Amino acid sequence: MASDYSSTLDDLNPKVLKCAYAIRGEIVTHAQILQQDLTENPGSHPFNEILYCNIGNPHSLGQKPITFFREVLALCDHPLLLDRSETKALFSADSIERAIQILDQIPCRATGAYSHSQGIKGLRDKIASGIEARDGFPADPNDIFLTDGASPAVHMMMQLLIGSENDGILCPIPQYPLYSASITLHGGTHISYYLDEETGWALEISELENQLKTARSRGVNVKALVVINPGNPTGRVLAEANQREIVEFCRKEGLVLLADEVYQENVYAPDKQFYSFKKISRSMGFGEKDISLVSFHSASKGYYGECGKRGGYMEFTGFSPEIREQIYKLASVNLCSNISGQILASLIMSPPKVGDESYESFSAEKDAILSSLARRAKILEDAFNSLEGVTCYKAEGALYSFPRINLPDKAIKAAEEAKTAPDAFYAWRLLNATGIVVVSGSGFGQRAGTWHFRCTILPQEEKIPAIVSRFTQFHKQFMDEFRG
Amino acid sequence: MASDYSSTLDDLNPKVLKCAYAIRGEIVTHAQILQQDLTENPGSHPFNEILYCNIGNPHSLGQKPITFFREVLALCDHPLLLDRSETKALFSADSIERAIQILDQIPCRATGAYSHSQGIKGLRDKIASGIEARDGFPADPNDIFLTDGASPAVHMMMQLLIGSENDGILCPIPQYPLYSASITLHGGTHISYYLDEETGWALEISELENQLKTARSRGVNVKALVVINPGNPTGRVLAEANQREIVEFCRKEGLVLLADEVYQENVYAPDKQFYSFKKISRSMGFGEKDISLVSFHSASKGYYGECGKRGGYMEFTGFSPEIREQIYKLASVNLCSNISGQILASLIMSPPKVGDESYESFSAEKDAILSSLARRAKILEDAFNSLEGVTCYKAEGALYSFPRINLPDKAIKAAEEAKTAPDAFYAWRLLNATGIVVVSGSGFGQRAGTWHFRCTILPQEEKIPAIVSRFTQFHKQFMDEFRG
Known part of the structure; x- marks a missing residue:
C-alpha cells in the first residue's frame, strides 16, 4: 500500500516541498484572514482595509483598463456583435476595425478554437x-x-x-x-x-x-x-x-x-x-x-x-x-x-496610432497611468527615506520600492524568538498595525545581515498620503519599541 | 564555455528530448505545409482543404459557441457596456444579470487583476x-x-x-x-x-x-x-x-x-x-x-x-x-x-435554467450540438466498420472514433522501409491522398501487433458524407495496393 495522502506529507516530490514563493506566501494568507475578519467584524482591527502592496496587480488597486484593448477583446469574444448596428454606437471605429482584422486571421473566426x-x-x-x-x-x-x-x-x-x-x-x-x-x-x-x-x-x-x-x-x-x-x-x-x-x-x-x-x-x-x-x-x-x-x-x-x-x-x-x-x-x-x-x-505591441479614432483617448489613459506611477514612485521613495534607519534607492522603473531597513538588535532578537526572519517580523507587524501587505527582502534574497521589504507603488494616488502617514506612524512606534 | 545552442541538441534536459506528444506531432506539421501549399497553389493536391480530425477542437471545424456564454464573457471583458442603454438591445437580460453577479464578486470589478x-x-x-x-x-x-x-x-x-x-x-x-x-x-x-x-x-x-x-x-x-x-x-x-x-x-x-x-x-x-x-x-x-x-x-x-x-x-x-x-x-x-x-x-457548471430568458435558445443550441455529435459518431462508426479489415467500437461518449485496422503484411513491410510505424504510414498516406488528418494508434499506445487511428467526430454533419466517401475510396486503393 502506498502513502496515506489524507494524513501525511511524506512521499511527495521533494522539489515541490523545497520550492518557495514569497509573493503569495504566509503573510498574504494572513492578510486574507484579516480581510475576512474586517468584513465580518468591522472595527475589529486598527484599520478598515487591507492594502495589497505585495504584488504588482494594478487593477486590484483600482487602476482602470485601457478602453481600446477591452473593446477589441469584447468584440472578439462575441463576434456576433459585429453584425449589429447598435455596436457602432458602443464601440470606437478602430476597435471594430481591429477586431475584424484579428478575426479574419483566425480560421472560422473561431476565438474558441x-x-x-x-x-x-x-x-x-x-x-x-x-x-x-x-x-x-x-x-x-x-x-x-x-x-x-x-x-x-x-x-x-x-x-x-x-x-x-x-x-x-x-x-x-x-x-x-x-x-x-x-x-x-x-x-x-x-x-x-x-x-x-x-x-x-x-x-x-x-x-x-x-x-x-x-x-x-x-x-x-x-x-x-x-x-x-x-x-x-x-x-x-x-x-x-x-x-x-x-x-x-x-x-x-x-x-x-x-x-x-x-x-x-x-x-x-x-x-x-x-x-x-x-x-x-x-x-x-x-x-x-x-x-x-x-x-x-x-x-x-x-x-x-x-x-x-x-x-x-x-x-x-x-x-x-x-x-x-x-x-x-x-x-x-x-x-x-x-x-x-x-x-x-x-x-x-500594436496600440492605436496617430490618426486612429481611439488614439487621443488611448494616449490620455496611458500617459495618466504612467505619469501617476512616476509620481507615486517618487513620493514613496521620499517617504521611506525619511524614516529612521531606512534607505531607499530611486525606482527608475518597474512597479516597486525596495527599501533597506537597519533593524535594531532588539528587533532582530525578537524575530529570532518568533522564529522568523527580522524583515519578515517587521512586515507582519506592519500588516497587523496598518493593513498594509509588503513582502520581506528574504523572499527575494539579499546580502546576509541586510534587511529589506518590497512595496508596490500601485495604491491609487489619492490614497498615498494616508498610507505614508500610517506607515510612518507604525515605523516610529516599531523603532520606539525596539530601539536599543 | 557552455554549449553552443545555435548548433546542437546536446546539453538539453533529456526528459524533454524523450517526451512525445503525437496529437500535434509531425503529421500535423506536414498538414500545415500542405495547407500552405493549397493556398499558394490551388489544385496542387487531390483535395482542396485540410480536415483536422487529429484534435478535439470543435470550433476550428465550424461549431458555433454557445451565445449565452459569449455574452457574459464580452460583458465581463468590457464592463463599461453595462452602463450603456444600447446594451439591453444587444444582450439577453440574464447574461447582463449574470455578468453583474460575477463582477460583483471581484474586488473593484477588476477582471484584469x-x-x-x-x-x-x-x-x-x-x-x-x-x-x-x-x-x-x-x-x-x-x-x-x-x-x-x-x-x-x-x-x-x-x-x-x-x-x-x-x-x-x-x-x-x-x-x-x-x-x-x-x-x-x-x-x-x-x-x-x-x-x-x-x-x-x-x-x-x-x-x-x-x-x-x-x-x-x-x-x-x-x-x-x-x-x-x-x-x-x-x-x-x-x-x-x-x-x-x-x-x-x-x-x-x-x-x-x-x-x-x-x-x-x-x-x-x-x-x-x-x-x-x-x-x-x-x-x-x-x-x-x-x-x-x-x-x-x-x-x-x-x-x-x-x-x-x-x-x-x-x-x-x-x-x-x-x-x-x-x-x-x-x-x-x-x-x-x-x-x-x-x-x-x-x-x-451553472448554465441558464428554466425560466431564464436565454434558457430556450441555450437548450436548443446545446441539444443541436450534442444530438448532431451522436449522429456523426454513429455514421463514422458504420463507415469504418464497412471498410475491409477495419473494426470500430461504438463511441459511447467523448469526441473520437478509434478504429482498428488489420494491415496487410505488404503494408507493414512498406512502413518498415519508410522507417515508420505501420499505422503512422497509413495515416500519412491518408493525409496525402485526402487531406484528412488523423493520429495513428501508436501515438496513444496499443497492444503490440495491433494498429489503429483516432479520428474526431467533429467535421460538420453536412461534410460527413463526402469525408466518408473520400476515406472509403482511399482505403480501397490502399488495400488494393498492399493486399497480399
Whole structure:
C-alpha cells in the first residue's frame, strides 16, 4: 500500500516541498484572514482595509483598463456583435476595425478554437512588427511563442535547460522569486550573483565573472544568465553600456541570456530608457549564431497591467532548429495559450496610432497611468527615506520600492524568538498595525545581515498620503519599541 | 564555455528530448505545409482543404459557441457596456444579470487583476454548487483549483506526486498522450494497463491488479491511477459497477485516483450515463479519509467546446491540509489562471435554467450540438466498420472514433522501409491522398501487433458524407495496393 495522502506529507516530490514563493506566501494568507475578519467584524482591527502592496496587480488597486484593448477583446469574444448596428454606437471605429482584422486571421473566426501551439500566426506577425518598430532590427514571427503570461515561458525555458542538479542558472539577488522557484522545481542549481545596493543596485560584470568561475570550479554546468530589466524588486533600469557588457559576457561564456523585460513600458527616470537585449546585441553586430537570447514579455505590467488576462510571449532567438522543435513540443503538450491573452499580447505591441479614432483617448489613459506611477514612485521613495534607519534607492522603473531597513538588535532578537526572519517580523507587524501587505527582502534574497521589504507603488494616488502617514506612524512606534 | 545552442541538441534536459506528444506531432506539421501549399497553389493536391480530425477542437471545424456564454464573457471583458442603454438591445437580460453577479464578486470589478491563486472565490462557489447538483453530494469551493484548461492541472498533480523515476503512475493504454508526456517530463515511470478492445475497451480490475503487482515487484512506488471517463481515445463510458470496483481498488491499494472527466457532457449511448468518481465514492460511503481523488474538468470539451479559452478546474479531495498547501504553492507560483477561462468554467457548471430568458435558445443550441455529435459518431462508426479489415467500437461518449485496422503484411513491410510505424504510414498516406488528418494508434499506445487511428467526430454533419466517401475510396486503393 502506498502513502496515506489524507494524513501525511511524506512521499511527495521533494522539489515541490523545497520550492518557495514569497509573493503569495504566509503573510498574504494572513492578510486574507484579516480581510475576512474586517468584513465580518468591522472595527475589529486598527484599520478598515487591507492594502495589497505585495504584488504588482494594478487593477486590484483600482487602476482602470485601457478602453481600446477591452473593446477589441469584447468584440472578439462575441463576434456576433459585429453584425449589429447598435455596436457602432458602443464601440470606437478602430476597435471594430481591429477586431475584424484579428478575426479574419483566425480560421472560422473561431476565438474558441485551440490555435497553433505558438499562438495565432497573424498575432505573432503583429508582435514581430511591434518588436521591429521598438528595436529597429528585424523580428521573426516564427521566433514568437505566445504564453499565458510570462511565468509559463520562464518554466518552459528552465524545463528545456535543466536536466539535473548539476545544471546551474545565474540569477540576480535580489530577484523575482519565480526564478528561484522554477529552478528548484526543475531540480537545477541556483547560482546567485549579487546586485550592488550601494551603487543603486548596479549589475557588475566582475560579480558575474566571479560567481561563474566559482560555480564552474565546483563542477556546475552553468547554462544561462537571468537578467531582469527594469529590475524587480530593485527598480533599476540598466544603462546601455552595462547591457553591452552583459551581452558580451554571455556570448563569450556561451550562456543563454534569459531577459525578463516585462517592465519595458515602466520607466520613470528621465535620464533612463529601455533597450531590449535583442536591440543591444544586434547593434553590437551579434546575430543568431553568436548569442542565444530569450526575451520575456507580459500583458500584466506596463501601463496596461492586465494581470488577469494571462497574456504574454517570449521571443526565442539564436537556437538551432532542433532546439526550436523541442520548445515547440513543450508548447504543444499544453495545446496553446488562451486566445484573449494572445490577442491582448498583440494589442500591447500594436496600440492605436496617430490618426486612429481611439488614439487621443488611448494616449490620455496611458500617459495618466504612467505619469501617476512616476509620481507615486517618487513620493514613496521620499517617504521611506525619511524614516529612521531606512534607505531607499530611486525606482527608475518597474512597479516597486525596495527599501533597506537597519533593524535594531532588539528587533532582530525578537524575530529570532518568533522564529522568523527580522524583515519578515517587521512586515507582519506592519500588516497587523496598518493593513498594509509588503513582502520581506528574504523572499527575494539579499546580502546576509541586510534587511529589506518590497512595496508596490500601485495604491491609487489619492490614497498615498494616508498610507505614508500610517506607515510612518507604525515605523516610529516599531523603532520606539525596539530601539536599543 | 557552455554549449553552443545555435548548433546542437546536446546539453538539453533529456526528459524533454524523450517526451512525445503525437496529437500535434509531425503529421500535423506536414498538414500545415500542405495547407500552405493549397493556398499558394490551388489544385496542387487531390483535395482542396485540410480536415483536422487529429484534435478535439470543435470550433476550428465550424461549431458555433454557445451565445449565452459569449455574452457574459464580452460583458465581463468590457464592463463599461453595462452602463450603456444600447446594451439591453444587444444582450439577453440574464447574461447582463449574470455578468453583474460575477463582477460583483471581484474586488473593484477588476477582471484584469490576478485572482486568488485557486481562482475567484465566487466562481468556485458556483462550480461547487454545480458539482453538488450533478452528484447529490456536497462539494467544497476550497477544493476547487481553477486552471488554464485541464492540462496544467494534470501537470500540477504529476509534479506533486513524482519525485524520481522510482515513482510510478498507472495509465491506460490506449491513453490521451498528455499523461505519458507529463509523466516523462516529470521523470516518473509510466505503468501501462491495457484496456480490453475485444469487449469494447473495457477496464478490467484484474489487469490493474496484475500491472500494479508487477510494478511493485520491480520496486516501483506506484502512486496514482489515471482513468479517463468517457474514454479518450476509446469513447468508452464506464459502467457504474465498474467505477465502484475502481474506487475500491484505489482505496484498498492507497492510490490517488486521477479522474479525467472532461467529456462528462459527451455521452451518446442511450443506455449509458456519466457518473463522477466523486459521486461513486461518496455513494459507497467513502469520504475524505478513505480515498484521495482528483477530478479534472475543462471548458474545452462538452457541448461548449471552448478550447481557446483555456478554462478548467480540478476538484482536489482527500488530501491532508499540508498537501493542499503544497498544491496551493504550485498554483501560486503561476499566480492564477486566466479570468475569462475562470468565468467560463463557472458558466459551464451553472448554465441558464428554466425560466431564464436565454434558457430556450441555450437548450436548443446545446441539444443541436450534442444530438448532431451522436449522429456523426454513429455514421463514422458504420463507415469504418464497412471498410475491409477495419473494426470500430461504438463511441459511447467523448469526441473520437478509434478504429482498428488489420494491415496487410505488404503494408507493414512498406512502413518498415519508410522507417515508420505501420499505422503512422497509413495515416500519412491518408493525409496525402485526402487531406484528412488523423493520429495513428501508436501515438496513444496499443497492444503490440495491433494498429489503429483516432479520428474526431467533429467535421460538420453536412461534410460527413463526402469525408466518408473520400476515406472509403482511399482505403480501397490502399488495400488494393498492399493486399497480399
